[in-house]
Amino acid sequence: xxxxxxxxxxxxxxxxxxxxxxxxxxxxxxxxxxxxxxxxxxxxxxxxxxxxxxxxxxxxxxxxxxxxxxxxxxxxxxxxxxxxxxxxxxxxxxxxxxxxxxxxxxxxxxxxxxxxxxxxxxxxxxxxxxxxxxxxxxxxxxxxxxxxxxxxxxxxxxxxxxxxxxxxxxxxxxxxxxxxxxxxxxxxxxxxxxxxxxxxxxxxxxxxxxxxxxxxxxxxxxxxxxxxxxxxxxxxxxxxxxxxxxxxxxxxxxxxxxxxxxxxxxxxxxxxxxxxxxxxxxxxxxxxxxxxxxxxxxxxxxxxxxxxxxxxxxxxxxxxxxxxxxxxxxxxxxxxxxxxxxxxxxxxxxxxxxxxxxxxxxxxxxxxxxxxxxxxxxxxxxxxxxxxxxxxxxxxxxxxxxxxxxxxxxxxxxxxxxxxxxxxxxxxxxxxxxxxxxxxxxxxxxxxxxxxxxxxxxxxxxxxxxxxxxxxxxxxxxxxxxxxxxxxxxxx
Amino acid sequence: xxxxxxxxxxxxxxxxxxxxxxxxxxxxxxxxxxxxxxxxxxxxxxxxxxxxxxxxxxxxxxxxxxxxxxxxxxxxxxxxxxxxxxxxxxxxxxxxxxxxxxxxxxxxxxxxxxxxxxxxxxxxxxxxxxxxxxxxxxxxxxxxxxxxxxxxxxxxxxxxxxxxxxxxxxxxxxxxxxxxxxxxxxxxxxxxxxxxxxxxxxxxxxxxxxxxxxxxxxxxxxxxxxxxxxxxxxxxxxxxxxxxxxxxxxxxxxxxxxxxxxxxxxxxxxxxxxxxxxxxxxxxxxxxxxxxxxxxxxxxxxxxxxxxxxxxxxxxxxxxxxxxx
Numbered sequence: 121x122x123x124x125x126x127x128x129x130x131x132x133x134x135x136x137x138x139x140x141x142x143x144x145x146x147x148x149x150x151x152x153x154x155x156x157x158x159x160x161x162x163x164x165x166x167x168x169x170x171x172x173x174x175x176x177x178x179x180x181x182x183x184x185x186x187x188x189x190x191x192x193x194x195x196x197x198x199x200x201x202x203x204x205x206x207x208x209x210x211x212x213x214x215x216x217x218x219x220x221x222x223x224x225x226x227x228x229x230x231x232x233x234x235x236x237x238x239x240x241x242x243x244x245x246x247x248x249x250x251x252x253x254x255x256x257x258x259x260x261x262x263x264x265x266x267x268x269x270x271x272x273x274x275x276x277x278x279x280x281x282x283x284x285x286x287x288x289x290x291x292x293x294x295x296x297x298x299x300x301x302x303x304x305x306x307x308x309x310x311x312x313x314x315x316x317x318x319x320x321x322x323x324x325x326x327x328x329x330x331x332x333x334x335x336x337x338x339x340x341x342x343x344x345x346x347x348x349x350x351x352x353x354x355x356x357x358x359x360x361x362x363x364x365x366x367x368x369x370x371x372x373x374x375x376x377x378x379x380x381x382x383x384x385x386x387x388x389x390x391x392x393x394x395x396x397x398x399x400x401x402x403x404x405x406x407x408x409x410x411x412x413x414x415x416x417x418x419x420x421x422x423x424x425x426x427x428x429x430x431x432x433x434x435x436x437x438x439x440x441x442x443x444x445x446x447x448x449x450x451x452x453x454x455x456x457x458x459x460x461x462x463x464x465x466x467x468x469x470x471x472x473x474x475x476x477x478x479x480x481x482x483x484x485x486x487x488x489x490x491x492x493x494x495x496x497x498x499x500x501x502x503x504x505x506x507x508x509x510x511x512x513x514x515x516x517x518x519x520x521x522x523x524x525x526x527x528x529x530x531x532x533x534x535x536x537x538x539x540x541x542x543x544x545x546x547x548x549x550x551x552x553x554x555x556x557x558x559x560x561x562x563x564x565x566x567x568x569x570x571x572x573x574x575x576x577x578x579x580x581x582x583x584x585x586x587x588x589x590x591x592x593x594x595x596x597x598x599x600x601x602x603x604x605x606x607x608x609x610x611x612x
Numbered sequence: 613x614x615x616x617x618x619x620x621x622x623x624x625x626x627x628x629x630x631x632x633x634x635x636x637x638x639x640x641x642x643x644x645x646x647x648x649x650x651x652x653x654x655x656x657x658x659x660x661x662x663x664x665x666x667x668x669x670x671x672x673x674x675x676x677x678x679x680x681x682x683x684x685x686x687x688x689x690x691x692x693x694x695x696x697x698x699x700x701x702x703x704x705x706x707x708x709x710x711x712x713x714x715x716x717x718x719x720x721x722x723x724x725x726x727x728x729x730x731x732x733x734x735x736x737x738x739x740x741x742x743x744x745x746x747x748x749x750x751x752x753x754x755x756x757x758x759x760x761x762x763x764x765x766x767x768x769x770x771x772x773x774x775x776x777x778x779x780x781x782x783x784x785x786x787x788x789x790x791x792x793x794x795x796x797x798x799x800x801x802x803x804x805x806x807x808x809x810x811x812x813x814x815x816x817x818x819x820x821x822x823x824x825x826x827x828x829x830x831x832x833x834x835x836x837x838x839x840x841x842x843x844x845x846x847x848x849x850x851x852x853x854x855x856x857x858x859x860x861x862x863x864x865x866x867x868x869x870x871x872x873x874x875x876x877x878x879x880x881x882x883x884x885x886x887x888x889x890x891x892x893x894x895x896x897x898x899x900x901x902x903x904x905x906x907x908x909x910x911x912x913x914x915x916x917x918x919x920x921x922x923x924x925x926x927x928x929x930x931x932x933x934x935x936x937x
Binding site: 145149219220221223224225227228230231232260261264268290293294296297300301303304307308310311314315318 | 617618621622624625628629631632635636638639640655658688690704707708709711712713714
């Protein structure tokens with residue numbers, strides 16, 4: 121992880137490096153140019169030195185000729201020595217252009233020295249005329265040397281002409297280079313700074329954005345920061361916090377939902393109890409009366425009436441007792457039969473009831489008073505309004521891990537909207553009232569209780585088409601899920 | 613800041629960087645090198661060719677021939693000298709050459725005392741061999757090792773013979789010469805006389821003049837006044853020819869006169885082309901330069917010692933106006 125500090129260091133180091141590189145390059149360049157200038161200047165100085173030394177020698181010689189003192193002789197010797205030294209220096213200046221001239225030049229210097237020696241020698245031998253001749257020759261040679269120096273310098277200028285022009289060109293180039301360099305460094309730094317600041321501010325910006333979203337309550341947006349410094353660390357922590365909060369909220373929501381469902385369950389039970397209480401104003405009195413009526417009918421020889429009354433009493437009793445606890449399918453079927461007895465008495469031939477029951481399936485548990493309201497519904501809609509009555513088919517069959525209970529009729533069928541009303545909770549709430557149910561428990565109440573009891577939606581299905589009757593199918597799980605129902609039962 | 617700004621900045625940077633690099637390359641690429649002071653193979657001998665007439669076609673050819681030969685044999689040669697026959701400068705150059713202790717001097721002979729003094733005493737003192745070229749100075753006077761160039765005596769004869777062939781055996785001939793009476797000029801005159809003397813019908817007149825344009829014109833006028841029936845002119849010194857021909861041309865037609873000269877002047881060749889000269893003696897300047905260098909190197913190497921003091925003669929040809937291209 122590169123920290124922001126490291127980034128800053130890198131920027132500073134890069135700038136330093138560039139500066140150093142430029143400094144080194146310029147120093148190197150300067151040094152080179154300086155050396156070149158030195159070389160050139162030295163060439164001129166060396167050549168000039170020859171001229172100077174030769175003139176000095178001749179002057180010293182003249183002085184010596186005028187007064188032959190040791191001091192003057194020393195001067196001459198000194199001049200000669202200087203001349204020799206200058207000659208040695210000049211030797212190094214040889215190049216292709218001035219090779220010949222330089223050789224001649226050095227030989228001229230030699231000649232001057234020799235002539236000077238000769239003049240002194242003649243002087244010491246008192247041969248004045250010879251000495252004078254030699255001196256004038258030396259003077260001439262000295263003059264020639266001066267001239268030759270000029271010629272050599274001239275050659276030098278020609279030889280180095282291109283070089284001098286090159287130097288001038290280079291210095292203008294250097295100026296241009298300086299400007300370009302300044303420009304490019306400026307822009308490079310701008311770019312670098314831009315990139316650098318971006319690498320710091322972009323993650324911060326993203327983080328700010330994410331914090332804003334969170335503060336608005338949106339916990340589902342992922343916090344993503346692609347950088348490799350402290351900001352990214354912050355962002356990661358922030359992301360973790362978001363996820364945690366998100367999870368907590370979800371948990372709370374789930375709990376609230378659960379609570380809500382429980383509440384609903386309880387309310388439904390209350391409603392059922394209320395309804396049943398309403399219908400059992402004085403159940404014992406009603407039972408006793410019904411029993412008495414049944415016995416009286418029996419004694420009077422009206423056995424059929426007696427049985428009917430007994431069925432009504434049984435149905436009533438079952439209805440009151442079993443509403444808030446689960447019962448077996450067997451009980452339900454028994455009650456259903458009693459109910460059908462009663463209805464058969466009412467509709468006689470108009471009601472045809474066909475039952476096909478798989479006895480092995482009767483052990484399954486289901487909420488009390490489930491089947492009766494459904495069948496009653498069928499009677500009300502498929503038998504009662506029709507002059508010819510109708511057939512109600514009741515079947516229980518094993519269907520894998522469930523038991524299939526089918527109640528079908530051949531009535532006019534149900535409208536699609538009606539089915540929806542029954543199966544859909546919200547529609548149901550609006551409908552509210554139940555029409556003419558003996559137990560006061562409507563179809564929709566059954567549907568809801570079944571769903572709550574089994575904790576699943578697909579326990580009941582209704583198929584219907586106009587004129588072809590209605591088929592209600594219950595898919596009752598064999599091993600029903602425990603817990604929920606027990607709770608509900610305890611509460612009851 | 614947004615992305616486009618970054619991109620633009622990047623492009624600008626790239627362009628600037630490229631330009632800067634190019635500029636840096638220009639600056640730091642080592643500019644013109646200092647001419648190397650490498651001491652290459654030293655020339656075997658340093659020779660000097662000294663002439664009084666620098667940059668004339670004749671002497672340019674001599675110098676070219678000498679240079680070619682020197683290059684071939686690994687020696688170096690420089691051409692020094694004076695312009696327009698400046699004797700003082702010429703002698704100074706000769707003295708410098710001697711004082712510079714060159715290995716050999718090839719010099720245009722100058723028949724003066726100063727020249728002889730320099731060659732005989734000073735050059736001999738330093739032991740520097742001297743060759744005369746084109747114009748000779750007698751061995752006895754100059755202690756020259758040898759002479760390379762045309763046989764001036766023979767050249768005179770040739771010109772005289774040509775004159776006789778053109779003019780016939782009767783007529784008046786004016787010889788015009790430089791008043792300095794240099795050796796090579798004397799030889800030419802001798803050669804001419806040698807031929808003409810034998811022909812009784814030919815009358816010769818020798819006119820001397822200083823080598824200056826006014827003087828030449830004056831001399832030409834003078835001689836033409838004295839000898840109005842002149843038939844032919846011979847400019848023994850080629851440098852006189854131009855002014856002479858011009859003066860003749862001013863007075864009358866040039867064509868009727870037979871005018872002859874030599875090729876060692878820049879003017880004569882063009883005069884010949886214009887048809888103002890009837891003929892010139894053409895020498896072999898390149899050969900002179902070449903042979904001169906060759907001989908002096910042979911002498912220095914000790915291959916040919918001594919050199920033939922009579923001289924090594926180079927080819928001469930008569931060139932007539934009719935042959936001129």
